[in-house]
Amino acid sequence: xxxxxxxxxxxxxxxxxxxxxxxxxxxxxxxxxxxxxxxxxxxxxxxxxxxxxxxxxxxxxxxxxxxxxxxxxxxxxxxxxxxxxxxxxxxxxxxxxxxxxxxxxxxxxxxxxxxxxxxxxxxxxxxxxxxxxxxxxxxxxxxxxxxxxxxxxxxxxxxxxxxxxxxxxxxxxxxxxxxxxxxxxxxxxxxxxxxxxxxxxxxxxxxxxxxxxxxxxxxxxxxxxxxxxxxxxxxxxxxxxxxxxxxxxxxxxxxxxxxxxxxxxxxxxxxxxxxxxxxxxxxxxxxxxxxxxxxxxxxxxxxxxxxxxxxxxxxxxxxxxxxxxxxxxxxxxxxxxxxxxxxxxxxxxxxxxxxxxxxxxxxxxxxxxxxxxxxxxxxxxxxxxxxxxxxxxxxxxxxxxxxxxxxxxxxxxxxxxxxxxxxxxxxxxxxxxxxxxxxxxxxxxxxxxxxxxxxxxxxxxxxxxxxxxxxx
Amino acid sequence: xxxxxxxxxxxxxxxxxxxxxxxxxxxxxxxxxxxxxxxxxxxxxxxxxxxxxxxxxxxxxxxxxxxxxxxxxxxxxxxxxxxxxxxxxxxxxxxxxxxxxxxxxxxxxxxxxxxxxxxxxxxxxxxxxxxxxxxxxxxxxxxxxxxxxxxxxxxxxxxxxxxxxxxxxxxxxxxxxxxxxxxxxxxxxxxxxxxxxxxxxxxxxxxxxxxxxxxxxxxxxxxxxxxxxxxxxxxxxxxxxxxxxxxxxxxxxxxxxxxxxxxxxxxxxxxxxxxxxxxxxxxxxxxxxxxxxxxxxxxxxxxxxxx
Numbered sequence: 001x002x003x004x005x006x007x008x009x010x011x012x013x014x015x016x017x018x019x020x021x022x023x024x025x026x027x028x029x030x031x032x033x034x035x036x037x038x039x040x041x042x043x044x045x046x047x048x049x050x051x052x053x054x055x056x057x058x059x060x061x062x063x064x065x066x067x068x069x070x071x072x073x074x075x076x077x078x079x080x081x082x083x084x085x086x087x088x089x090x091x092x093x094x095x096x097x098x099x100x101x102x103x104x105x106x107x108x109x110x111x112x113x114x115x116x117x118x119x120x121x122x123x124x125x126x127x128x129x130x131x132x133x134x135x136x137x138x139x140x141x142x143x144x145x146x147x148x149x150x151x152x153x154x155x156x157x158x159x160x161x162x163x164x165x166x167x168x169x170x171x172x173x174x175x176x177x178x179x180x181x182x183x184x185x186x187x188x189x190x191x192x193x194x195x196x197x198x199x200x201x202x203x204x205x206x207x208x209x210x211x212x213x214x215x216x217x218x219x220x221x222x223x224x225x226x227x228x229x230x231x232x233x234x235x236x237x238x239x240x241x242x243x244x245x246x247x248x249x250x251x252x253x254x255x256x257x258x259x260x261x262x263x264x265x266x267x268x269x270x271x272x273x274x275x276x277x278x279x280x281x282x283x284x285x286x287x288x289x290x291x292x293x294x295x296x297x298x299x300x301x302x303x304x305x306x307x308x309x310x311x312x313x314x315x316x317x318x319x320x321x322x323x324x325x326x327x328x329x330x331x332x333x334x335x336x337x338x339x340x341x342x343x344x345x346x347x348x349x350x351x352x353x354x355x356x357x358x359x360x361x362x363x364x365x366x367x368x369x370x371x372x373x374x375x376x377x378x379x380x381x382x383x384x385x386x387x388x389x390x391x392x393x394x395x396x397x398x399x400x401x402x403x404x405x406x407x408x409x410x411x412x413x414x415x416x417x418x419x420x421x422x423x424x425x426x427x428x429x430x431x432x433x434x435x436x437x438x439x440x441x442x443x444x445x446x447x448x449x450x451x452x453x454x455x456x457x458x459x460x461x462x463x464x465x466x467x468x469x470x471x472x
Numbered sequence: 473x474x475x476x477x478x479x480x481x482x483x484x485x486x487x488x489x490x491x492x493x494x495x496x497x498x499x500x501x502x503x504x505x506x507x508x509x510x511x512x513x514x515x516x517x518x519x520x521x522x523x524x525x526x527x528x529x530x531x532x533x534x535x536x537x538x539x540x541x542x543x544x545x546x547x548x549x550x551x552x553x554x555x556x557x558x559x560x561x562x563x564x565x566x567x568x569x570x571x572x573x574x575x576x577x578x579x580x581x582x583x584x585x586x587x588x589x590x591x592x593x594x595x596x597x598x599x600x601x602x603x604x605x606x607x608x609x610x611x612x613x614x615x616x617x618x619x620x621x622x623x624x625x626x627x628x629x630x631x632x633x634x635x636x637x638x639x640x641x642x643x644x645x646x647x648x649x650x651x652x653x654x655x656x657x658x659x660x661x662x663x664x665x666x667x668x669x670x671x672x673x674x675x676x677x678x679x680x681x682x683x684x685x686x687x688x689x690x691x692x693x694x695x696x697x698x699x700x701x702x703x704x705x706x707x708x709x710x711x712x713x714x715x716x717x718x719x720x721x722x723x724x725x726x727x728x729x730x731x732x733x734x735x736x737x738x739x740x741x742x743x744x745x746x747x748x749x750x751x752x753x754x755x756x757x758x759x760x761x762x763x764x765x766x767x768x769x770x771x772x773x774x775x776x777x778x779x
Binding site for chain 1: 524525526527546547549550552554556558559560561562563564565569573574576577578579621
């Protein structure tokens with residue numbers, strides 16, 4: 001074993017036996033995340049979304065067995081597709097009505113739409129015409145739009161949020177109209193010219209029969225249908241969909257607008273696991289406390305001086321670089337462990353997401369640790385006493401955290417301040433985490449750029465520390 | 473004792489405007505237990521730092537084992553053991569871990585290291601506490617561990633800078649025994665102290681350092697001769713005692729001292745016997761005052777060692 005590694009293992013042992021390090025580097029950030037996570041509301045960290053969210057419980061049992069070729073899926077699917085594809089609305093699927101009811105009662109949702117088990121069956125029976133043209137017809141239309149109760153649809157509404165609930169109800173009304181009306185028109189138009197239709201016409205126009213010797217009933221019926229189609233040339237009454245009816249391009253499917261509600265652990269100590277705020281709190285405090293390594297490293301160097309053991313090391317057959325490297329390796333190891341530990345805790349305890357490219361977190365943690373170790377060594381090279389380490393170190397770390405935006409969402413900072421904050425390594429680390437944990441499609445080039453800048457910070461700090469560090 | 477292990481020649485050391493060493497010339501031979509006596513601030517620790525390679529002389533040179541100490545030669549460093557004035561052990565590590573760590577720093581490995589650590593623990597009577605953290609030790613135990621750490625790698629030259637600072641008499645005696653044993657085993661020892669008694673007890677050859685200068689460097693006996701022994705005598709009556717005392721062989725000077733006389737003598741025990749025989753029943757009191765380093769120091773510097 002080389003002397004450097006021996007020193008490294010010795011210092012690692014000393015760090016592990018020093019409860020201060022564990023408290024500062026591991027316990028404190030977790031406590032702060034926990035306390036702030038409990039104290040801050042759901043809005044903290046939630047990104048503004050231009051899209052309206054419609055929460056849905058879909059209990060639709062499907063179409064009746066004799067449903068025919070249209071629609072291709074259930075009627076609830078038709079409605080949801082219209083919401084997501086036509087109106088670009090974000091549809092959130094909630095598994096059970098009980099869960100939805102809890103969310104509404106808690107005020108987490110202003111309204112939730114519930115498609116009952118008979119929705120497809122009832123929607124399929126919607127018709128402008130009565131028996132005998134349509135068996136058990138349902139007329140869902142009334143003065144205000146679609147009578148949702150007639151279709152086994154209901155709204156769970158939070159009475160304290162009437163405006164938001166009303167907007168959701170109106171959006172659903174419009175979509176239901178857009179789904180049901182073309183279906184009702186299409187069915188009715190298909191019947192024009194059929195024998196039952198002609199027979200009904202004969203009752204109103206008895207002279208119609210006089211034409212039959214010259215033109216067949218079937219041809220006459222088709223002529224009527226074609227005539228009406230030509231008269232309403234801008235519409236296709238047989239289409240049964242809104243796009244078809246209006247002769248428009250069908251909307252492009254937007255699967256990204258469909259999300260599933262993931263229940264947080266809000267019941268356990270009110271943690272509300274998985275809440276958006278943890279996507280900001282965990283990386284922010286991981287970065288802030290990474291730089292609290294300044295205290296640990298500073299104390300390690302000061303203790304070596306105070307105990308007189310640094311003199312022994314200098315008297316031993318060792319080079320300066322071996323002593324310094326031996327002391328820095330365990331600090332880097334501790335910093336890396338701290339970074340991964342907090343992010344793992346963030347996932348396991350707070351339910352945070354590691355984003356779509358979790359492997360990219362590794363270089364971010366590594367480069368942040370390198371920068372933190374560099375800064376810590378620089379402070380250790382300047383400070384001579386434990387008090388100096390505590391005062392200078394804490395002040396430096398807190399000022400840097402404040403300037404960088406670690407103590408608040410960087411999105412809240414004025415643009416000018418955000419630019420200024422880039423003089424701190426913290427800000428670059430946060431930018432990288434923001435991409436990885438906050439952006440559904442992370443810009444990896446920005447992540448790598450941040451890692452590069454952090455590494456440059458680490459190298460610059462280390463060189464300064466090497467120049468400033470005195471072992472005597 | 474002709475093989476010089478340490479040769480210091482005209483060593484100066486300056487810190488800013490303070491001149492800590494002013495031309496120190498010393499030679500220590502292989503197998504010697506050499507004492508460096510001086511008050512606080514005399515320059516002892518500065519000189520030891522230069523010997524250990526922790527500081528460079530501003531002027532002059534130090535040669536250890538024939539090699540200049542400024543060369544930072546690794547083999548040379550392995551030959552030197554250092555026990556500093558401050559305790560230099562890790563309080564969070566156990567005694568065994570401290571010894572193993574510093575043994576490894578000097579290139580020791582495996583069974584040899586393990587055996588040597590066990591030997592050192594036994595030598596300083598810390599075997600029972602080997603796996604306790606050094607921070608839980610008493611001051612004396614820490615000092616013993618400090619000494620063990622300094623010699624765990626088996627150096628040829630041991631530099632002990634005030635190794636008994638703040639220890640109880642029992643631990644101090646234990647350290648003395650260890651130092652003597654190490655020296656008896658062939659290790660050259662340079663021992664600094666401002667405790668005259670320690671140096672006088674341990675070291676056959678001593679340098680007196682004050683104000684960064686070596687005022688005297690010789691064997692203990694020769695140093696003591698710088699200030700001859702004194703003998704105070706009182707008589708029950710009679711005249712002419714001054715002349716009669718001056719005539720006794722070995723008495724070099726006679727001077728009145730209250731109601732008696734103070735004699736300067738070459739050899740105190742012999743002089744006592746001769747004075748007793750020559751004065752017979754008239755002798756009321758015979759008060760020998762042997763020569764000490766304290767008195768030598770006072771003689772050399774004009775001040776007491778503990779001033």
